[in-house]
Amino acid sequence: MCFRGDRVAVGMAVGLALLPARLHALEERFEDLSASVEVAGVFGVDVSQAFLTFQSVSPGQTVILGEGHFYNQVTCRSNYGRPWHLKAELVSLKHTAADRTLPPAALKWRLVDSTGVGQSPGAAGAFQPFSADPVLIYTGAGEDLRGRAVGLQFQYSLDAPPSTLAGTYVGQIIFTMTETP
Amino acid sequence: MLAALVAAPAEAALELSTDHRALAFGLMKPGEEKVLAQSGTSHNEITCSSTNGNAWYLKISVLAPLTAGGEEIPLERFQWQVSRVDGAGSVVSQSHFRPFSLFPDTVYLSAPGEANGARVRLQFRYSLQVPETQTAGSYHTTIRFTLTEVL
Numbered sequence: 001m002c003f004r005g006d007r008v009a010v011g012m013a014v015g016l017a018l019l020p021a022r023l024h025a026l027e028e029r030f031e032d033l034s035a036s037v038e039v040a041g042v043f044g045v046d047v048s049q050a051f052l053t054f055q056s057v058s059p060g061q062t063v064i065l066g067e068g069h070f071y072n073q074v075t076c077r078s079n080y081g082r083p084w085h086l087k088a089e090l091v092s093l094k095h096t097a098a099d100r101t102l103p104p105a106a107l108k109w110r111l112v113d114s115t116g117v118g119q120s121p122g123a124a125g126a127f128q129p130f131s132a133d134p135v136l137i138y139t140g141a142g143e144d145l146r147g148r149a150v151g152l153q154f155q156y157s158l159d160a161p162p163s164t165l166a167g168t169y170v171g172q173i174i175f176t177m178t179e180t181p
Numbered sequence: 182m183l184a185a186l187v188a189a190p191a192e193a194a195l196e197l198s199t200d201h202r203a204l205a206f207g208l209m210k211p212g213e214e215k216v217l218a219q220s221g222t223s224h225n226e227i228t229c230s231s232t233n234g235n236a237w238y239l240k241i242s243v244l245a246p247l248t249a250g251g252e253e254i255p256l257e258r259f260q261w262q263v264s265r266v267d268g269a270g271s272v273v274s275q276s277h278f279r280p281f282s283l284f285p286d287t288v289y290l291s292a293p294g295e296a297n298g299a300r301v302r303l304q305f306r307y308s309l310q311v312p313e314t315q316t317a318g319s320y321h322t323t324i325r326f327t328l329t330e331v332l
Contacts, residue, residue, distance in 0.1 A: 027233065028329040029197040033225070035204035035324055037247060037254070037309055041317035042211055079211055081252070081316040147211045147314040 045177040048073040060162040070112050070153035079147030087134035093171035100165045105129035108157045116150035117142040196230045197328040206309050214310040223264040223304035232298045240285035240327040249318030260308040268301035
Protein backbone atom coordinates (compact mmCIF):
# COMPACT_ATOMS: atom_id res chain seq x y z
CA MET A 1 0.00 0.00 0.00
CA CYS A 2 1.38 3.44 -0.98
CA PHE A 3 0.01 6.50 0.81
CA ARG A 4 -0.07 9.71 -1.23
CA GLY A 5 -2.25 12.36 0.25
CA ASP A 6 -5.85 11.79 -0.37
CA ARG A 7 -5.23 8.85 -2.47
CA VAL A 8 -4.56 5.52 -1.49
CA ALA A 9 -3.30 3.30 -4.09
CA VAL A 10 -3.86 -0.16 -3.32
CA GLY A 11 -2.29 -2.69 -5.36
CA MET A 12 -3.97 -5.89 -5.47
CA ALA A 13 -2.37 -8.94 -6.54
CA VAL A 14 -4.85 -10.98 -8.31
CA GLY A 15 -4.07 -14.54 -8.55
CA LEU A 16 -6.22 -16.91 -10.30
CA ALA A 17 -5.47 -20.45 -9.77
CA LEU A 18 -5.85 -22.08 -13.09
CA LEU A 19 -6.03 -25.78 -12.73
CA PRO A 20 -4.60 -27.37 -15.80
CA ALA A 21 -7.10 -29.39 -17.78
CA ARG A 22 -6.61 -32.99 -16.75
CA LEU A 23 -5.12 -34.93 -19.62
CA HIS A 24 -7.25 -38.02 -20.41
CA ALA A 25 -5.18 -41.10 -20.90
CA LEU A 26 -6.79 -43.86 -22.89
CA GLU A 27 -8.03 -46.37 -20.40
CA GLU A 28 -8.17 -50.10 -20.42
CA ARG A 29 -9.60 -52.70 -18.10
CA PHE A 30 -9.43 -56.47 -18.25
CA GLU A 31 -10.94 -59.44 -16.48
CA ASP A 32 -9.70 -63.01 -16.70
CA LEU A 33 -11.58 -66.28 -16.47
CA SER A 34 -10.09 -69.74 -16.26
CA ALA A 35 -10.88 -72.49 -18.78
CA SER A 36 -10.26 -76.18 -18.30
CA VAL A 37 -11.00 -79.62 -19.70
CA GLU A 38 -10.10 -83.14 -18.64
CA VAL A 39 -9.38 -85.22 -21.74
CA ALA A 40 -10.25 -88.82 -20.97
CA GLY A 41 -7.77 -91.61 -21.41
CA VAL A 42 -8.29 -94.23 -24.10
CA PHE A 43 -6.60 -97.63 -23.87
CA GLY A 44 -7.88 -100.75 -25.55
CA VAL A 45 -7.43 -103.59 -27.99
CA ASP A 46 -9.89 -105.19 -30.40
CA VAL A 47 -9.69 -108.23 -32.67
CA SER A 48 -11.56 -108.36 -35.98
CA GLN A 49 -11.76 -112.15 -36.35
CA ALA A 50 -11.58 -113.98 -33.07
CA PHE A 51 -11.54 -117.56 -34.42
CA LEU A 52 -8.51 -119.16 -36.07
CA THR A 53 -9.96 -122.17 -37.88
CA PHE A 54 -7.38 -124.26 -39.71
CA GLN A 55 -9.88 -126.92 -40.85
CA SER A 56 -8.00 -130.03 -41.91
CA VAL A 57 -4.23 -130.29 -41.45
CA SER A 58 -2.21 -133.40 -42.22
CA PRO A 59 0.73 -134.47 -40.02
CA GLY A 60 3.87 -132.86 -41.36
CA GLN A 61 1.85 -130.25 -43.24
CA THR A 62 1.95 -126.47 -42.81
CA VAL A 63 -1.22 -124.48 -43.35
CA ILE A 64 -1.35 -120.70 -43.50
CA LEU A 65 -4.41 -118.60 -42.65
CA GLY A 66 -4.70 -115.35 -44.61
CA GLU A 67 -2.13 -116.31 -47.23
CA GLY A 68 -1.80 -113.64 -49.91
CA HIS A 69 -3.64 -111.09 -47.78
CA PHE A 70 -4.14 -111.18 -44.01
CA TYR A 71 -6.38 -113.21 -41.74
CA ASN A 72 -7.35 -110.81 -39.01
CA GLN A 73 -6.55 -107.39 -37.60
CA VAL A 74 -5.78 -106.44 -34.04
CA THR A 75 -6.49 -102.74 -33.37
CA CYS A 76 -4.83 -100.98 -30.46
CA ARG A 77 -5.49 -97.45 -29.25
CA SER A 78 -3.90 -95.39 -26.49
CA ASN A 79 -3.74 -91.64 -25.87
CA TYR A 80 -1.73 -91.68 -22.66
CA GLY A 81 1.42 -90.50 -24.39
CA ARG A 82 3.43 -93.45 -23.08
CA PRO A 83 4.82 -96.47 -24.96
CA TRP A 84 2.56 -99.51 -24.99
CA HIS A 85 3.12 -103.12 -25.99
CA LEU A 86 0.96 -105.76 -27.58
CA LYS A 87 1.73 -109.26 -26.37
CA ALA A 88 0.24 -112.64 -27.12
CA GLU A 89 0.30 -116.04 -25.52
CA LEU A 90 -1.14 -119.40 -26.47
CA VAL A 91 -3.00 -120.85 -23.53
CA SER A 92 -3.12 -124.36 -24.98
CA LEU A 93 -3.71 -126.35 -28.17
CA LYS A 94 -5.33 -129.39 -26.65
CA HIS A 95 -6.88 -132.47 -28.20
CA THR A 96 -10.61 -132.51 -27.45
CA ALA A 97 -10.76 -136.28 -26.81
CA ALA A 98 -7.31 -137.24 -25.65
CA ASP A 99 -4.74 -135.99 -23.23
CA ARG A 100 -2.59 -134.59 -25.99
CA THR A 101 -1.52 -131.06 -26.83
CA LEU A 102 0.32 -129.56 -29.72
CA PRO A 103 3.47 -127.63 -28.76
CA PRO A 104 2.79 -123.89 -28.66
CA ALA A 105 5.53 -123.28 -31.20
CA ALA A 106 3.52 -125.26 -33.75
CA LEU A 107 1.31 -122.18 -34.09
CA LYS A 108 3.01 -119.10 -35.51
CA TRP A 109 2.13 -115.52 -36.35
CA ARG A 110 3.39 -113.00 -38.88
CA LEU A 111 2.70 -109.25 -38.95
CA VAL A 112 2.06 -108.48 -42.62
CA ASP A 113 1.03 -104.80 -42.32
CA SER A 114 0.60 -102.06 -39.77
CA THR A 115 -0.86 -98.56 -39.67
CA GLY A 116 1.45 -97.63 -36.81
CA VAL A 117 4.99 -96.34 -36.56
CA GLY A 118 6.22 -98.68 -33.83
CA GLN A 119 8.37 -101.76 -33.88
CA SER A 120 7.62 -105.47 -34.14
CA PRO A 121 9.95 -108.45 -33.92
CA GLY A 122 7.71 -110.12 -36.48
CA ALA A 123 7.97 -107.41 -39.07
CA ALA A 124 10.91 -108.91 -40.92
CA GLY A 125 8.69 -111.28 -42.86
CA ALA A 126 9.28 -114.55 -41.01
CA PHE A 127 6.66 -116.34 -38.95
CA GLN A 128 7.28 -116.12 -35.21
CA PRO A 129 6.23 -118.92 -32.83
CA PHE A 130 3.66 -118.49 -30.10
CA SER A 131 4.54 -119.45 -26.56
CA ALA A 132 2.76 -120.38 -23.35
CA ASP A 133 4.33 -117.20 -21.99
CA PRO A 134 3.49 -113.78 -23.41
CA VAL A 135 5.60 -112.88 -26.42
CA LEU A 136 6.06 -109.33 -27.66
CA ILE A 137 4.14 -108.66 -30.86
CA TYR A 138 4.40 -104.87 -31.27
CA THR A 139 5.57 -101.76 -29.39
CA GLY A 140 3.81 -98.49 -30.09
CA ALA A 141 5.79 -95.30 -30.60
CA GLY A 142 5.42 -91.71 -31.84
CA GLU A 143 1.93 -90.96 -33.06
CA ASP A 144 0.81 -94.41 -31.85
CA LEU A 145 0.81 -92.94 -28.34
CA ARG A 146 -1.57 -90.05 -29.04
CA GLY A 147 -4.86 -91.82 -29.59
CA ARG A 148 -4.56 -92.93 -33.17
CA ALA A 149 -5.95 -96.40 -33.79
CA VAL A 150 -3.12 -98.74 -34.80
CA GLY A 151 -4.19 -101.64 -36.98
CA LEU A 152 -1.97 -104.73 -37.01
CA GLN A 153 -2.74 -107.31 -39.68
CA PHE A 154 -1.70 -110.93 -39.15
CA GLN A 155 -1.28 -114.23 -40.90
CA TYR A 156 -1.04 -117.47 -38.92
CA SER A 157 0.56 -120.79 -39.71
CA LEU A 158 0.14 -124.20 -38.15
CA ASP A 159 2.80 -126.88 -38.45
CA ALA A 160 1.34 -130.24 -37.52
CA PRO A 161 4.25 -132.43 -36.34
CA PRO A 162 4.56 -135.77 -38.11
CA SER A 163 3.58 -137.65 -34.93
CA THR A 164 0.44 -135.62 -34.31
CA LEU A 165 -2.51 -137.66 -33.07
CA ALA A 166 -5.49 -137.28 -35.37
CA GLY A 167 -8.40 -135.31 -34.01
CA THR A 168 -9.57 -131.85 -33.14
CA TYR A 169 -7.36 -129.50 -31.23
CA VAL A 170 -8.69 -126.36 -29.58
CA GLY A 171 -6.68 -123.54 -28.12
CA GLN A 172 -6.90 -119.93 -27.08
CA ILE A 173 -4.68 -117.01 -27.96
CA ILE A 174 -4.74 -114.10 -25.55
CA PHE A 175 -3.69 -110.71 -26.85
CA THR A 176 -2.70 -108.26 -24.11
CA MET A 177 -2.11 -104.55 -24.54
CA THR A 178 0.00 -103.20 -21.71
CA GLU A 179 2.34 -100.39 -20.75
CA THR A 180 4.55 -102.91 -19.02
CA PRO A 181 7.52 -103.85 -21.21
CA MET B 182 -7.77 -11.56 -2.77
CA LEU B 183 -9.94 -13.22 -5.25
CA ALA B 184 -9.72 -16.92 -5.49
CA ALA B 185 -11.35 -19.01 -8.08
CA LEU B 186 -11.69 -22.70 -8.24
CA VAL B 187 -12.28 -24.48 -11.39
CA ALA B 188 -13.83 -27.78 -10.72
CA ALA B 189 -11.78 -30.58 -12.16
CA PRO B 190 -13.62 -32.83 -14.57
CA ALA B 191 -14.96 -36.04 -13.07
CA GLU B 192 -12.51 -38.97 -13.13
CA ALA B 193 -12.99 -40.81 -16.41
CA ALA B 194 -13.79 -44.43 -15.75
CA LEU B 195 -14.19 -47.68 -17.59
CA GLU B 196 -15.84 -50.45 -15.69
CA LEU B 197 -15.71 -54.12 -16.62
CA SER B 198 -17.09 -56.99 -14.62
CA THR B 199 -17.86 -60.67 -15.10
CA ASP B 200 -20.02 -63.14 -13.23
CA HIS B 201 -16.81 -65.07 -12.52
CA ARG B 202 -18.17 -68.24 -14.09
CA ALA B 203 -15.17 -70.29 -15.16
CA LEU B 204 -15.21 -72.26 -18.39
CA ALA B 205 -15.13 -75.79 -16.99
CA PHE B 206 -15.71 -78.30 -19.78
CA GLY B 207 -15.24 -81.25 -17.43
CA LEU B 208 -14.40 -84.70 -18.72
CA MET B 209 -14.41 -85.07 -22.49
CA LYS B 210 -13.48 -87.98 -24.73
CA PRO B 211 -11.18 -87.60 -27.72
CA GLY B 212 -13.33 -86.57 -30.67
CA GLU B 213 -16.08 -85.15 -28.46
CA GLU B 214 -17.52 -81.64 -28.84
CA LYS B 215 -19.18 -79.74 -26.02
CA VAL B 216 -20.90 -76.34 -25.76
CA LEU B 217 -21.05 -74.42 -22.49
CA ALA B 218 -24.38 -72.63 -22.15
CA GLN B 219 -26.12 -71.91 -18.89
CA SER B 220 -29.88 -71.56 -18.90
CA GLY B 221 -30.06 -72.94 -22.39
CA THR B 222 -28.65 -69.86 -24.07
CA SER B 223 -25.52 -68.51 -22.38
CA HIS B 224 -22.72 -69.54 -20.09
CA ASN B 225 -21.64 -66.21 -18.60
CA GLU B 226 -22.26 -62.47 -18.70
CA ILE B 227 -19.91 -59.53 -19.08
CA THR B 228 -20.93 -56.01 -18.04
CA CYS B 229 -19.28 -52.90 -19.48
CA SER B 230 -19.71 -49.18 -18.87
CA SER B 231 -17.83 -45.95 -19.48
CA THR B 232 -18.27 -42.38 -18.30
CA ASN B 233 -15.55 -40.65 -20.27
CA GLY B 234 -17.47 -39.85 -23.42
CA ASN B 235 -15.27 -41.87 -25.79
CA ALA B 236 -16.15 -44.87 -27.87
CA TRP B 237 -15.07 -48.11 -26.27
CA TYR B 238 -14.54 -51.68 -27.37
CA LEU B 239 -14.88 -55.02 -25.68
CA LYS B 240 -12.31 -57.56 -26.84
CA ILE B 241 -11.72 -61.21 -26.10
CA SER B 242 -8.57 -63.31 -26.25
CA VAL B 243 -6.88 -66.34 -24.75
CA LEU B 244 -3.50 -66.10 -23.02
CA ALA B 245 -2.36 -69.51 -24.32
CA PRO B 246 -3.85 -72.65 -25.89
CA LEU B 247 -5.44 -75.18 -23.54
CA THR B 248 -2.31 -76.91 -22.28
CA ALA B 249 -1.44 -79.99 -20.23
CA GLY B 250 2.28 -80.36 -19.74
CA GLY B 251 3.74 -80.24 -23.20
CA GLU B 252 0.47 -81.01 -24.95
CA GLU B 253 -1.87 -78.40 -26.44
CA ILE B 254 -5.36 -78.44 -27.87
CA PRO B 255 -5.25 -76.44 -31.14
CA LEU B 256 -6.67 -72.94 -30.68
CA GLU B 257 -9.13 -73.31 -33.53
CA ARG B 258 -10.92 -76.05 -31.54
CA PHE B 259 -11.81 -73.58 -28.74
CA GLN B 260 -14.44 -71.04 -29.74
CA TRP B 261 -16.65 -68.28 -28.36
CA GLN B 262 -19.96 -66.78 -29.36
CA VAL B 263 -22.01 -63.77 -28.26
CA SER B 264 -25.43 -65.21 -27.52
CA ARG B 265 -27.20 -62.10 -26.25
CA VAL B 266 -26.51 -58.36 -26.04
CA ASP B 267 -28.25 -55.77 -23.92
CA GLY B 268 -26.86 -52.73 -25.72
CA ALA B 269 -27.26 -50.57 -28.82
CA GLY B 270 -23.76 -50.94 -30.21
CA SER B 271 -22.29 -53.22 -32.84
CA VAL B 272 -21.59 -56.86 -32.16
CA VAL B 273 -19.04 -58.68 -34.25
CA SER B 274 -20.47 -61.92 -35.58
CA GLN B 275 -23.29 -62.50 -33.15
CA SER B 276 -24.69 -66.06 -33.11
CA HIS B 277 -21.63 -67.48 -34.83
CA PHE B 278 -18.83 -69.26 -33.04
CA ARG B 279 -15.38 -67.80 -33.61
CA PRO B 280 -12.08 -69.42 -32.61
CA PHE B 281 -10.15 -67.89 -29.74
CA SER B 282 -6.97 -66.03 -30.62
CA LEU B 283 -3.86 -64.98 -28.74
CA PHE B 284 -4.52 -61.51 -30.14
CA PRO B 285 -7.60 -59.70 -28.81
CA ASP B 286 -10.59 -59.93 -31.11
CA THR B 287 -13.15 -57.15 -31.04
CA VAL B 288 -16.49 -58.35 -29.72
CA TYR B 289 -18.47 -55.12 -29.29
CA LEU B 290 -18.23 -51.50 -30.34
CA SER B 291 -20.14 -49.07 -28.15
CA ALA B 292 -23.00 -46.96 -29.50
CA PRO B 293 -22.70 -43.15 -29.35
CA GLY B 294 -24.95 -43.00 -26.31
CA GLU B 295 -23.06 -45.62 -24.34
CA ALA B 296 -20.19 -43.51 -23.06
CA ASN B 297 -22.14 -41.84 -20.28
CA GLY B 298 -22.25 -44.65 -17.78
CA ALA B 299 -24.92 -46.80 -19.38
CA ARG B 300 -24.32 -50.48 -18.64
CA VAL B 301 -24.01 -52.86 -21.56
CA ARG B 302 -24.37 -56.57 -20.90
CA LEU B 303 -23.13 -59.31 -23.21
CA GLN B 304 -23.72 -63.01 -22.75
CA PHE B 305 -21.41 -65.67 -24.15
CA ARG B 306 -21.35 -69.35 -25.06
CA TYR B 307 -18.25 -71.45 -25.61
CA SER B 308 -17.46 -74.53 -27.66
CA LEU B 309 -14.64 -77.03 -27.41
CA GLN B 310 -13.92 -79.89 -29.78
CA VAL B 311 -11.30 -82.34 -28.57
CA PRO B 312 -9.29 -83.83 -31.45
CA GLU B 313 -9.54 -87.59 -31.99
CA THR B 314 -5.84 -87.96 -31.31
CA GLN B 315 -5.54 -85.75 -28.24
CA THR B 316 -3.32 -86.97 -25.41
CA ALA B 317 -5.12 -87.59 -22.11
CA GLY B 318 -4.64 -85.01 -19.39
CA SER B 319 -5.87 -81.94 -17.54
CA TYR B 320 -5.75 -78.93 -19.84
CA HIS B 321 -5.95 -75.32 -18.61
CA THR B 322 -5.78 -71.79 -19.89
CA THR B 323 -7.06 -68.28 -19.17
CA ILE B 324 -9.35 -66.19 -21.32
CA ARG B 325 -9.26 -62.43 -21.08
CA PHE B 326 -11.92 -59.80 -21.63
CA THR B 327 -10.49 -56.35 -22.36
CA LEU B 328 -12.46 -53.12 -22.23
CA THR B 329 -10.50 -50.48 -24.09
CA GLU B 330 -10.71 -47.20 -25.90
CA VAL B 331 -8.17 -48.41 -28.42
CA LEU B 332 -9.47 -50.18 -31.50
